[in-house]
Amino acid sequence: MEHDVVAAPRLSESASAVFAVLARAGSATRPQLAGLAGLSKPTVSAAVAELESAALAAHSGTASSGTGRTAAVYRLGPEAGAVLAVDLGPDLTRVRGCALDGSTLAEATAPRADAAQAVRAALRALPAAGPLRTIVVAVGDVTARAAQGTGMRPATAKAGPVFDAVSVALPPGVPVHLENNVNCAALAELHEGAARGRAGFGYLRVGVGVGLGVVIDGRVLRGANGAAGELARLPYPWDADAGREPRLEALEDHIGAASLLRRAAAAWQDTDGPCPATTEQLFALAGRGSAAARALVARHAADVGRLAAAVAAVLDPGLIVLGGSTGADPQLLPGVRAELARLSWPTEVVGSTVGEPGTLVGAARLAVARGVRTVTEAAGRKD
Structure with a gap:
């Protein structure tokens, strides 16, 4: 299945802030978004309308308060997109596709020799709607030099041959970031372990x-x-x-x-x-x-x-x-x-x-954070 590479719309600063909060929360009402983002209710209402018009946020029902009043609940919209995390382990390649709220959309596992197959299987299982925002690949060793024009960090000899095999399955034009697998596992222990x-x-x-x-x-x-x-x-x-x-x-x-x-x-x-x-x-x-x-x-x-x-x-x-x-x-x-x-x-x-899945868990968390930034960093005008 082909995945679009779509530049995020140019959002106002308040819409970017609300989008980031909504991604972390998963779903929230406008008053909750106002409290989490530190913005006034009118500002949040305008930001939510802006996000809805770009299909970056969507109405997902109502919630009742203790006073009996109901409030609209919002979640990420279909154009928020998805991210992909790949763990190039010594024996197995594990792949996870996530929405920008961190929820898992697809997973695949294959022997190391069939790494590209696992990536293709996860991509096929991702929902068709929404762009693929970024890809994080966890490898055994990386250097700090950025590859020209790709946003990709080149692997050393430890990761190179396997990454080359995986790269043929990655959609062209999507930013790819290499991250050390131990760093990914450390992040998983920090947040979930x-x-x-x-x-x-x-x-x-x-x-x-x-x-x-x-x-x-x-x-x-x-x-x-x-x-x-x-x-x-x-x-x-x-x-x-x-x-x-x-x-x-x-x-x-x-x-x-x-x-x-x-x-x-x-x-x-x-x-x-x-x-x-x-x-x-x-x-x-x-x-x-x-x-x-x-x-x-x-x-x-x-x-x-x-x-x-x-x-x-x-x-x-x-x-x-x-x-x-x-x-x-x-x-x-x-x-x-x-x-x-x-x-x-x-x-x-x-x-x-966290155990053996820790590298993939951490890589997915990094991918989600980077994916959210591709949207929020598109803020192009002052409120």
């Missing part, structure tokens, strides 16, 4: 790789190169006297899932039973009391705890949320907390509550 209500924290993802999402005063820290939180680049090992010089991303090699499985294969004895082929199998064996598996999980927890201590030493975040395919396993928590307490000052450590 374990860090809700916290102004600052670190989201430490440990799985196939390692990464850190840094939230300060409710905002994700991206850094000068868009690479804040790239823990894989921490120097490791740091033991030049023993002839071991740091090499690129050696820390990620040490803590990542592949190394955990290599250590398991090296340490496993015939008497321990079949050697686990996946980290899920390893943690399941540890949960059932396997001594060999528990020893490996304990060592992994100590490694993650040392990484958390490095995070605490630099950021002093007060809270670290553990996520990722191995990091989120509750069996790690006691060991991580103990090692962090041994090496650093008191820092709360909790497991992710």
Whole structure:
């Protein structure tokens, strides 16, 4: 299905403010919009009329007050449009289409090799009415340089080949923004997960790789190169006297899932039973009391705890949320907390509550925020 690329109409400042409030609220009466936007009731009435004329807002029923009076309820109109969020995960590609009030309109999932197929499936499921405002793609690594003429942020080698496969399915002319997948997951924890209500924290993802999402005063820290939180680049090992010089991303090699499985294969004895082929199998064996598996999980927890201590030493975040395919396993928590307490000052450590969908949840939230801005930034005249 083709999706229109339509420039937002030039709205007055008050109409832009009311649109943004309506998008956050989902639905509201005029008095509610006046209170949320900090505008007078006459100004809101004029703004709502302006939005209705542009099909950016629509009447959706009435609501009764305690005095018995009824008030018209408004929601976003058919021309408000939609956004698309894409999570290019290591195994699966997840896609979600949302209205600008954040409600889910379409979802699709496919193996990584079929990423374009998932994007096309989600686009087909989106309602035909309304323009596609923006697309956010969550990738493993991004740079801060903007691609000329596209609004797109180019991926590094980690994201490039997969993004190239996805880009052929994206509608032409729609602004595309790349965002670090760990940053997206951190946003999900901030708004819907374990860090809700916290102004600052670190989201430490440990799985196939390692990464850190840094939230300060409710905002994700991206850094000068868009690479804040790239823990894989921490120097490791740091033991030049023993002839071991740091090499690129050696820390990620040490803590990542592949190394955990290599250590398991090296340490496993015939008497321990079949050697686990996946980290899920390893943690399941540890949960059932396997001594060999528990020893490996304990060592992994100590490694993650040392990484958390490095995070605490630099950021002093007060809270670290553990996520990722191995990091989120509750069996790690006691060991991580103990090692962090041994090496650093008191820092709360909790497991992710959003879980595996967190990257897509955060990417969708970013896409909605950007989509709303494409409408509200079109304010072109003073009231």
